Amino acid sequence: MNWRLNLIYIFVTLICIMILSRVYFLSIKSNTYYEELSQNNYIKKTxxxxxxxxxxxxxxxxxxxxxxxxxxxxxxxxxxxxxxxxxxxxxxxxxxxxxxxxxxxxxxxxxxxxxxxxxxxxxxxxxxxxxxxxxxxxxxxxxxxxxxxxxxxxxxxxxxxxxxxxxxxxxxxxxxxxxxxxxxxxxxxxxxxxxxxxxxxxxxxxxxxxxxxxxxxxxxxxxxxxxxxxxxxxxITIDVNLQKYLQELFIDKSGSIVVMDAQNGEILAAGSFPEYDSNIFARGISQAEWNEMRNDFNHPFTNKIINGLYPPGSVIKMGVALSFLENGISDKFTVDCSGSLPIGNRNFRCWKTTGHGHINFRSAIAQSCDDFFYKGSLKIGINKISATLDKLGIGQKTGIDLDNEFIGINPNKEWKEKRLKKPWYIGETVITSIGQGNMLTTPLQIARYTAFFASGKLPKPHLTSESYEEPIELDFKKEYVKLMQEGMFDVSNAPSGTAKRYTTSKVTIASKTGTAQVVSIPQSEKVRMKESELEYYQRSHAWITAYGPYKNPKYVVTVVQEHGGGGGSATGGVASRIFDKLYELGYITELE
Missing domain, CATH: 3.90.1310.10 (Penicillin-binding protein 2a (Domain 2))
Structure with a gap:
């Protein structure tokens, strides 16, 4: 009988607990919930x-x-x-x-x-x-x-x-x-x-x-x-007065200019040409305006500073020469350039058809002798050249504080096998050594690479102080870098330098010119056509990359003019006037 009574007590107790729990919820717990709802009803957040x-x-x-x-x-x-x-x-x-x-x-x-x-x-x-x-x-x-x-x-x-x-x-x-x-x-x-x-x-x-x-x-x-x-x-680090000057220099031209502090990577001015009026996007671009920009062969909407991919041509030769030295070729290495190098069924020509004669490292850079780089590249191979250029930032993002930067192409055997599923041929090593073939770079990569030869360190390009990083120390021998600097000095200052006639700045500069072919020259063509005889969009891209003053480098100027023809003639004067402007604006205070 007792157990039944205990069961009733337990049942009654459970019922009481359930009732008390419900009362607690309705009187206290739900009050908080409904109070919050009420607040949402009468408190408005804007x-x-x-x-x-x-x-x-x-x-x-x-x-x-x-x-x-x-x-x-x-x-x-x-x-x-x-x-x-x-x-x-x-x-x-x-x-x-x-x-x-x-x-x-x-x-x-x-x-x-x-x-x-x-x-x-x-x-x-x-x-x-x-x-x-x-x-x-x-x-x-x-x-x-x-x-x-x-x-x-x-x-x-x-x-x-x-x-x-x-x-x-x-x-x-x-x-x-x-x-x-x-x-x-x-x-x-x-x-x-x-x-x-x-x-x-x-x-x-x-x-x-x-x-x-x-x-x-x-x-x-x-x-x-x-x-x-x-x-x-x-x-940002841009100087609007210098930027205006770049715009004036590139009226009716297409391409890119970069002016960068050689020591810390600060961008003082940079232009991609032709430009566009940003206000048309702020107010809402019309379909007609968009179609006009999209169909323009000069690509005004492309940011060529970081998205323009160009064969670097001869401006890559300092990096290739550094690879020769880094990989066991003596700094006494010379070649006798006769104007061409036959390999298999193809004849790889030097830009100077009569040849340069006896050439060493310094004169090869000064006179941009292709044959020197052909023969040196065959000694060490493409993989070693590619590895050196990789250290110099070729085929890599520079890290500038802009979105969607392109990396370009620093080709080697592995790249071709992975990308094209084809083996690497010896002729590709030869043409890559002079910045042609599959190699593609951006103007900003070349500016950064040039800053290394100016300062001995590889800086990160940047547009705000927040994005600054300490320049990178690279493990190249100083005497090798010095040899590259001397060759670049001769480009603009020695009688036989490829830019001597065109770099007329009052500031003493060191430079390297480049002519990057847009179309290949048939083997059947014995005498190369002049750039002026080619259709405009078949003319070569013209490069110059320079730093100055030579003895105490402050700034790098890199110019690529699309379809400009010869590197020195098309771009040497532009770079010279920019260095003069830097002096006029007080950024450069010593001429040498």
């Missing part, structure tokens, strides 16, 4: 988008800033049939004031963004300049269903200048908004250049305001408020 930071040159000159204006918004929930007439009347008012906008498009934009769950005014015009809306502001602001808010538009005051460095902003896509909360409120993101790489810094941090509202969503009290960040500016 976010404030920060003003995008200004991009400045090294001296504080604005390169990208914001023009202030206004956006126009319309009251929500007017898409229903019974409100159609009202919506059309509102749109008509706006179009009467701003006839440049299409009524049907504005209605379509409104309908796309309206929803029963949205209680915010709907933006139908992103930006109207201040001067266009000033006289109409009072009239529009008194319209119950229209809201005017302050807005801004990205503006590039120098238009095309340094467009590939600065980049541009564009309207945030759905994916942008998913990946970037601030883009939801600002409506824009950086799409290229500095605008993209430093987008997080430039866009800043959101502000917010918590307000108490009543059942009609009317604000009663501000509970908490935080202003958006305002320290969003980015200062």
């Amino acid at each position: 976010y404030k988008a920060p003003t995008r930071g200004v991009i400045e040159d090294r001296n504080g000159e604005p390169l990208a800033l914001n023009q202030m204006g206004f956006s126009i918004l319309i009251k929500p929930h007017l898409r229903a049939k019974k409100h159609q007439e009202k919506l059309e009347n509102i749109i008509n008012i706006i179009v009467e004031q701003f006839p440049q906008y299409e009524k049907d498009k504005l209605i379509k934009d409104y309908m796309r963004n309206d929803s029963p769950y949205n209680h915010e005014f709907i933006k139908i015009i992103d930006y109207v300049p201040y001067e266009d809306i000033f006289s109409k502001y009072t009239f529009l602001a008194t319209q119950e269903d229209i809201k005017i808010e302050s807005s801004s538009k990205r503006y590039y005051p120098h238009k095309e200048l340094a467009a590939h460095i600065i980049g541009y902003v564009g309207k945030a896509s759905k994916l942008d908004i998913v990946n970037n909360e601030i883009a939801k409120y600002s409506g824009i993101v950086g799409k290229s250049g500095i605008e993209r790489f430093y987008n997080e810094k430039l866009q800043g941090k959101l502000g917010y305001k918590d307000t108490k509202v009543n059942a009609l969503n009317k604000e009663i009290e501000v509970i908490d408020e935080k202003e958006p960040s305002n320290d969003n500016n980015v200062r």
Whole structure:
């Protein structure tokens, strides 16, 4: 009998516990939950988008800033049939004031963004300049269903200048908004250049305001408020005055120029030509404008500084010569250049058809003797040449603070087998030794590589101080590097140097010219055609890469002119004038 009574007690006790638990939940636990829901009902959080930071040159000159204006918004929930007439009347008012906008498009934009769950005014015009809306502001602001808010538009005051460095902003896509909360409120993101790489810094941090509202969503009290960040500016290393000078030098030309500090990799100026006006992207590029840019054979949209891939031609010869020395070829090595080297069924010609005669390391660089490099490359092979060039940054990203940098091609046997599924031939070693064949580099890679010969270290190119890194020490013998420097000095200063006639700067410079063939020369052609006799797009790319002053190197200047013909004649004068400008602007203070 007792066990039955105990069972009843246990049952009653469990029932009491369950009732008490439920009472606790309803009176205490759920109270917290419903209190939070209640707060969400009467506390409204609104976010404030920060003003995008200004991009400045090294001296504080604005390169990208914001023009202030206004956006126009319309009251929500007017898409229903019974409100159609009202919506059309509102749109008509706006179009009467701003006839440049299409009524049907504005209605379509409104309908796309309206929803029963949205209680915010709907933006139908992103930006109207201040001067266009000033006289109409009072009239529009008194319209119950229209809201005017302050807005801004990205503006590039120098238009095309340094467009590939600065980049541009564009309207945030759905994916942008998913990946970037601030883009939801600002409506824009950086799409290229500095605008993209430093987008997080430039866009800043959101502000917010918590307000108490009543059942009609009317604000009663501000509970908490935080202003958006305002320290969003980015200062880059570019000098706008020098940048303008590069633009003047490359009018009606295509290619690239890089001016870089030889000691630390700071980019003082860099251009990709032809350029484009970044403002067309900020305001929204038309299909016609886009098609024109896309179909231009000179590729204005390509950032040739980091995306232009060119055979380096003879500017690679210092690196190849360094590989000879590093891999056991004596610094006393000489060849007798007769003008050509037969291998199998092919005759590999030197650019000087009559030959250079007796040539050593220094004169081979000064006179750019192809035969010297042909014969030296056959002694050590392509893999050793490729390994040396790899250390010098060829076929690698430089690490500059820009997105989507290309690596180029530093070919060897493994590369060809992996990429083309074919064996390497001895003739490919020969042509690669003079920067032709499959080898492709960017102008920035060549500028960085040249900085090594100037300073003895390999710097990381950079556009802001935040991206600076200590230059890399490489394990080449100093006497070998010195021999390369002497050869480069002779290029611009010895009577037989390939750039002697063209590098006329008051600053003493060391350089290397290069002519990179775009089309191969048939073996049947005994006398090479002059570049001027070729069709424009079949002419060789012209290179020069230089540093100066020679005794105390400060800056590297690398120029590639597409289809410019001979390296020295097309680019030597450009490099010389840039060094003179560096002296004029005070960056170089010693001529030697």
